[in-house]
Amino acid sequence: MEVGEKLVPEGSGGLPQAGQHRGYVAVDDAGEFTLYPTSAALLNDFEYVGQAICIVGRDGSGFRLLQDADRQLSLTTALGPVDFSWLRQAWLKAQRHNPGEYPLRRFYPAGRETLLACMFETLYLEHAMEPVQWNCVLDGQETHPVSLQDIDGRLTSKSLVERARVQDPFGHLYRPVRVPARGARGHNRHGKVTIFVEIPAAADAGRLSGQTTATAASAMTLAYSGLPTVTGMPAPGVAGS
Structure with a gap:
């Protein structure tokens, strides 16, 4: 499906904030x-x-x-909480089957709130219709791409992919990884797509905005561990991966 509207409510002035109604995931x-x-x-x-x-x-x-007699669709009122277990399984399955559409891979969503945040935030970032500032650190130099497509376009070689570290506007850190396209609509000339796998980071790496380039690059120094990613595999670069 294609969404032709901005994913930020009018008047929000940027990223959705806590307490704002942030739409629906279907x-x-x-x-x-x-x-x-x-x-x-x-x-x-x-x-x-x-x-x-x-x-x-x-x-x-x-x-x-719901559909009325004139075949017009409407939305019911809230029917209670969705089945968390089913929703998580469906989410992980969609990511596995179509990596090009769901390139952001956060840690395994063990809890309900974690899953909801993961879904709403990553879908927003993956399909945002307006520029959203990211942080990308490569060889100690920080840049501020405005979309995932912008980031991917800068990763023109395997070496650059391996050295880059990316932080989304919500503070999550990722390592780019090239994987087979598996039928995804978007893929590069090698039949692969870039996904961004969440990785552990130093405790002080939460927010980089407002820091100097040197400080920001230092804050994004990674402390790898064997924590599972959303794919169920250890984060790339750790022992045994």
Whole structure:
């Protein structure tokens, strides 16, 4: 599905903030996840009730599509919390089957709130319709790409991919990794896509905005461990990986 609207509510002035309503995530009948900023945007993207097998709000509440006598779709009121176990399995399956559409791979979402934050934040970042500032450190030099596509375009060789470290606007740190496209719509000329695997980092690496380049680069020095990533494998670069 294509979302032709901004994923930041009007007047938000940037990234969604805590306490703001941040739309809905819908799972369609093909198992794909899409973030919608409003119910209107969601309803405009579906044609029939069964096309959306799950709709979840930022607080974890579930919704369904309804169709009236004129075949117009509407959204139910909140129906209670969604099945966390099912939602997590569906999310991980979508990432495995379509890495090009879900390139941000955070740590395994053990809890409900972690899963919701992971879904809403990564879908927003992967498909943001406006520039969003990232931090990218390569050989001690920090730059500020405005999208994942911008970052990927700078990683023109295997060596650059291996040396780059990336931080999203929410403070999560990643290492780029090239993987087989597996039928994803977006892929490079080698039949691979770049995913960004979350990695452990020094405790003081939480937010880099406002720091000097030297300090920011130092803060992004990585302290690797064997913590599982969202793929279930150790973070690349650790012993045994």
